[in-house]
Amino acid sequence: MPGFVHRRAEGLRGDITLAVVVAAVAAGLEFVYGALRGEAPSVMGFLLLGGGAAGLALLRLAPRSAGLLIGVSTPLYYILGTVDTWAPVLTFGIGVFRLASDGHRCAAILGTGATLSLLSLGELLTVLAGGSLSERTFYALAWPLLVLAAGEAMRNRRAYLREVQQRALDAERTREEEAQLRAVEERLRIARELHDVLAHRISLINVQAGAAAHRRDPEQAFDALNEIKQASRETLRELRSTLGVLRQVDAPAGDTDSALAELAPTPSLRRLETLATEFTQAGLSTEIHQEGTAGDLPAAVDLAAYRIVQEALTNSLRHAGSARAWVTVEHGGNEVRLSVLDNGSGGSDGTARRDGGHGLAGMAERARVLGGELTAGPRPEGGFAVHARLPCHSG
Structure with a gap:
């Protein structure tokens, strides 16, 4: 939780910094374009530019409010302002692109719809006042849709990359789990083999040793000792055979132990x-x-x-x-x-x-x-x- 709060605070500071920079650029363009064209900037123009910049500051905190603020301030600037600059286009492009690419689709569509509605209303009023439609009209209605489409494309790409990364992580985790499972199964198999080899032979040796200890007849005791010797030999042979399979190495020629292992019959x-x-x-x-x-x-x-x-x-x-x-x-x-x-x-x-x-x-x-x-x-x-x-x- 503290990490999430820290990341969220850093994101808000980044949005506020972006809003301040865009507002400064927009105000500078307002003065420069006004001076070059001999047009006096208006208070309404500055307020609308400030409203768009404020929308950038709310992108993470309140996406829908940010989308609506940007979507309304952009067309109103061109309708009510006195200086025609591309500063609102910059604000709209950054805001709607960010909203769409970050997954706030409703907010992005809300902002784009508000812009298209007001621009269409402005063009309609122009036609009713005796004007005519021009290429500029189609451009004004097309560019908001292009910004929205670019944001959607970025969102889809990010989603695809996240899915690819998640699949890679899942595949790696699955491989690790399968390797661990195979290791566990192999350990159990080895444990079973060693238990069966040793338990059987050692039990025989134990019984024969007990019999030899209680027999007073030397011949019977010697017979029990011979059985112990034979069982011990068989135990060593089976154990070497099992370990030889596990090691999977070729024994050098003349190795008696390896020869015994090779001769050990398969159970x-x-x-x-x-x-x-x-x-x-x-x-x-x-x-x-x-x-x-x-x-x-x-x-x-x-x-x-x-x-x-x-x-x-x-x-x-x-x-x-x-x-x-x-x-x-x-x-x-x-x-x-x-x-x-x-x-x-x-x-x-x-x-x-x-x-x-x-x-x-x-x-x-x-x-x-x-x-x-x-x-x-x-x-x-x-x-x-x-x-x-x-x-x-x-x-």
């Missing part, structure tokens, strides 16, 4: 049997059931389905204890349906217990991104259930 529903074996060895007996004909799934759907099954089994391994799990994959014509059930400890608080991290949220996000849906919750007969539906379109 897919075709690897569910291998996944089930890993969980079975970790203590969660897992069975896989495939229904329907498995066709070539879009890569995004295949990856999401595998990650959902992997995360659901990881949750079962963490929270269900010594239990069994059943994975059912139904292949339909346009969608894949997934079901992961376990018979571990469920209870009414099962959802809250299993949703302590980001697992369920990540699975739901994967389904939503593909236009599918996911539900999860305790089973009435005990245990936990995860159901997902993923469309198979390639969008």
Whole structure:
């Protein structure tokens, strides 16, 4: 608000300064033209010139009053004045042009209409007095319209430039918002991938480490340690593979880590049997059931389905204890349906217990991104259930 008041005060000072300058120029022209033509300036002429200048001072404060004052004083000067100068034309041109270009169309039309009406009345009185119409008559009626048209053209140009500028700003803002949205989506995707890779393997390592700590038989302890070693190796390989994709750089020849990353198999529903074996060895007996004909799934759907099954089994391994799990994959014509059930400890608080991290949220996000849906919750007969539906379109 203070800035607006300051700008408005500066605009009023500018209008008053313009009015003073125009009034001084008009008065000077009145004296000069009077001296050159031997005509004595009249008080009425000065008053009408002052009225037009006063209208310039009111352009911002009272546009319609300014338009009417300028529109009336200009023709009356030529009708009642004694010295014929172009000073009123200057006043009218500046005033009406400013009003029209600044968007005060009613005020500009009001001033132009008043001028044309009085000029037409003057020409009519001239004809009735025995005079005749001349080129000067048409000029006198045409120039106010030209000034109004010029002001309208300037207003349209300013409006066009403002619209172009606004469109550019909107486009820039839209590009920034889209870039931010893409960055957020990419961060979520990376977070999901890293969570699924690390949570699964670390859970296996944790279970095997716990088993090794409680086993008194050295052979069984060594078997658990070998499982930990294998799970750690797989974790590093999948992590390097994921980070290699994110970095998108070519590894130098002979780089063992990069070679492992290149050899890491792509997560897919075709690897569910291998996944089930890993969980079975970790203590969660897992069975896989495939229904329907498995066709070539879009890569995004295949990856999401595998990650959902992997995360659901990881949750079962963490929270269900010594239990069994059943994975059912139904292949339909346009969608894949997934079901992961376990018979571990469920209870009414099962959802809250299993949703302590980001697992369920990540699975739901994967389904939503593909236009599918996911539900999860305790089973009435005990245990936990995860159901997902993923469309198979390639969008």
